[in-house]
Amino acid sequence: MPWMDVMADMALAPWLVILPLAGALLAGLWPAAARWWGLLTGLLTLPMALLLALQVHAHGPMVLYLGGWVPPLGIALVADGLASLMLLMTAGVGLAISLYALGYLTGETGGRWFWILWLWLWAAMNALYLSGDVFNLYVTLELVVLASVALVALAGGAAPLVAAMRYLLVSLLGSMAYLMGVALLYGSYGVLDLQGLGAQVALSAAPMLAAALMTVGLMAKSALFPLHVWLPPAHGSAPAPVSAALSALVVKVSFYLMLRLWLTVFPALPLPGLDMLMGALAMGAVLWGGLMALRASRLKQVVAYSTVAQVGYLFLLFPFLRAFPDGWKAVVFFAVAHGVAKAAVFLAAGTLQRAAGHDRLADLGAVMRGRLKTSFALGIAGASLVGLPFTGGFIAKWLLVQTALEAGLWIWVLMVLGGGLLAGAYVFRLLGPAFQPGPADPGQPLPAVMEWVPLALALLTIGLGFAGTPVLSLLTRTLTGGGG
Amino acid sequence: MTVDVISPQIYLLCGVLLFVLGLHALVVRRHLLLKILAVNIMGSGVFMLLLGVAARGEGGIDPVPHALVITGIVVAVSATAVALVLMLKVKAATGLARLPLSGPED
Numbered sequence: 398m399p400w401m402d403v404m405a406d407m408a409l410a411p412w413l414v415i416l417p418l419a420g421a422l423l424a425g426l427w428p429a430a431a432r433w434w435g436l437l438t439g440l441l442t443l444p445m446a447l448l449l450a451l452q453v454h455a456h457g458p459m460v461l462y463l464g465g466w467v468p469p470l471g472i473a474l475v476a477d478g479l480a481s482l483m484l485l486m487t488a489g490v491g492l493a494i495s496l497y498a499l500g501y502l503t504g505e506t507g508g509r510w511f512w513i514l515w516l517w518l519w520a521a522m523n524a525l526y527l528s529g530d531v532f533n534l535y536v537t538l539e540l541v542v543l544a545s546v547a548l549v550a551l552a553g554g555a556a557p558l559v560a561a562m563r564y565l566l567v568s569l570l571g572s573m574a575y576l577m578g579v580a581l582l583y584g585s586y587g588v589l590d591l592q593g594l595g596a597q598v599a600l601s602a603a604p605m606l607a608a609a610l611m612t613v614g615l616m617a618k619s620a621l622f623p624l625h626v627w628l629p630p631a632h633g634s635a636p637a638p639v640s641a642a643l644s645a646l647v648v649k650v651s652f653y654l655m656l657r658l659w660l661t662v663f664p665a666l667p668l669p670g671l672d673m674l675m676g677a678l679a680m681g682a683v684l685w686g687g688l689m690a691l692r693a694s695r696l697k698q699v700v701a702y703s704t705v706a707q708v709g710y711l712f713l714l715f716p717f718l719r720a721f722p723d724g725w726k727a728v729v730f731f732a733v734a735h736g737v738a739k740a741a742v743f744l745a746a747g748t749l750q751r752a753a754g755h756d757r758l759a760d761l762g763a764v765m766r767g768r769l770k771t772s773f774a775l776g777i778a779g780a781s782l783v784g785l786p787f788t789g790g791f792i793a794k795w796l797l798v799q800t801a802l803e804a805g806l807w808i809w810v811l812m813v814l815g816g817g818l819l820a821g822a823y824v825f826r827l828l829g830p831a832f833q834p835g836p837a838d839p840g841q842p843l844p845a846v847m848e849w850v851p852l853a854l855a856l857l858t859i860g861l862g863f864a865g866t867p868v869l870s871l872l873t874r875t876l877t878g879g880g881g
Numbered sequence: 882m883t884v885d886v887i888s889p890q891i892y893l894l895c896g897v898l899l900f901v902l903g904l905h906a907l908v909v910r911r912h913l914l915l916k917i918l919a920v921n922i923m924g925s926g927v928f929m930l931l932l933g934v935a936a937r938g939e940g941g942i943d944p945v946p947h948a949l950v951i952t953g954i955v956v957a958v959s960a961t962a963v964a965l966v967l968m969l970k971v972k973a974a975t976g977l978a979r980l981p982l983s984g985p986e987d
Contacts, residue, residue: 469945532949539956543963550967555974562967563980566916569960570907573923576953577900580927583946584893584934 408461409449410474413484413523416442421516424509431512432499438516439492446488450481454871460529468530468590475529478874479729483526483653486733490645490740491519493854497744498638500844501751510551515642518544522650530589531579531662534654538575542568545647548639549631560630567617567627574614578607591661595878598665608663618651621712622682625705633701637747640697644704645740649732652711656725659718664878675715680812682709687819691826696746696756699823700739703782706816707735713797713809720804726872727796733868734781734789734861741778741854745771748847752840762830767839772831774851779824781858784817789861796865892933899926911979913968917961924957
């Protein structure tokens, strides 16, 4: 295709950072039009991310030295299969969140700050996915954290502020542990870029300590059980577009970073027992998150605890990496499927909450019956979280089970299936009020976009059910530590 | 000669010590200002370790860790500013500059 050759000459990767950053600046300079800058950013970033993914798929990984300066003093942007898939997921979910926020934030004074912070967060996430060295990953990770914390605090009031403070302290602790790991790695090998480190890391005390510090720090940031306690209040008390961005996208950022490290830098380190320990924590997360989601009485709390449970599956990464070189691809597909489905569920929950004026699960029946499009979106996206057929979640769990079976790891098969049952129980609990007999009442009038966006995302989870092959083929274009 | 060999080691050890002290205070102290200071001390520990690494090279001083420390200081200042503002807001909203003891999982 000739147009693709033309695009190949253009460096797309920097634009994925420049566009949201410019949007954030314009939204700050021109607050009256902030929402339109946000929408424009979303509309431009999605095609860029799509083109980048197509390029990477066609030509393989791309490395760009900004300003012609080579590392260690220059900054390299690296776009490979894994990075471009995450950028694409962020762009798709990000556009949906921007559209939804156009309706959700009408007439609110906080709207202006939302757009600045959200576009800033988006730029930081894109920069993180494109970073090729451990120190730039640290800087971008901090940018993501600061923007996310400010977004949580945006809701005002005691509970969101305390949740934001707790989130900030846990995140800073994680960042410091990560930075200590960076210092240890540089002290041992004198390089910072992922590939260069991966070529040199060998079994000795300093990289082992670095690996442990970085892994624990990122575990806290990803809210892996038992370091999850900050997540439900932070995600549950934020405004709906913020909850969706945090649960669908920001949790994936620290997961991505951990995957990148273990794929590229640390594959030579056999940490004894790490895979079993992580697997056990993952199982704890799936059980505890599922049980707490069954107990919670508010709609958004149920969804937030569901994130705690679903983060557990992401950490099957460790047993899979040990047993099976390609095992991580199933986990990445799960992360993408969860991102889309969780954004749909949180946005639908926000619509119901706005319509009813509260989110007490027991009293939501009438509004759910009155807002069928939204309830339908909640149902489909919920089905994807459970892993019912014809959804992205089904393919994701299928890949997880297949990987576990091929590696002969029966216990994780049981975990995925048992976790699916728990997820089924809490998703049916979410939908239960809609099926009780009673009056239907659409509640407060709402902009149509707040009903259509969750529905579109829910339908996208069905689309993902057919996207397994292209996604896995894009992921073969990923740079790993094995010299690939 | 021995001073040249020993001093970077002292910086490395002190860096690790500061990091551990900061970590201890972050977990144990309840006042938010002390927690924020503790994070800064952890950061200073990492910076000191990096400076020790820079001084350790044979061919003069390695500039890359210095660049990392300068960038790290900028990041730490920004994070501290956000944390302090948030602390004031928490104090204004709850009357206490500390996090409530009862866990969020009530």
